[in-house]
Amino acid sequence: MGKLRPLDTNRVIKILEKHGFEKVRSRKHTTFKKTLPSGKILTTWVPHGKEVTIFVLQYIIKQTEIPREEFY
Numbered sequence: 001m002g003k004l005r006p007l008d009t010n011r012v013i014k015i016l017e018k019h020g021f022e023k024v025r026s027r028k029h030t031t032f033k034k035t036l037p038s039g040k041i042l043t044t045w046v047p048h049g050k051e052v053t054i055f056v057l058q059y060i061i062k063q064t065e066i067p068r069e070e071f072y
Helices: 007-016 054-064
Strands: 022-026 030-034 042-049
Touching: 007 030, 007 042, 007 054, 022 042
Parallel strands: none
Antiparallel strands: 022 030, 030 042
16 A cells, blocks of 8 residues: 555545535535435545545545545
């Protein structure tokens, strides 16, 4: 498994959209939401800016349940 590195904000948004997340709102951060067939709602946010830091990527991976490998 490789190391996580900061990613371009647009790339992170594309990964989320690929996995069925929809943009809910955009203020200080862009918020994304997805409802699973079980009724569970997954929510995360992506900060505005050029890059998403490693710390925030780890948070997004944990909140969205998207495999870590998608973010390499």
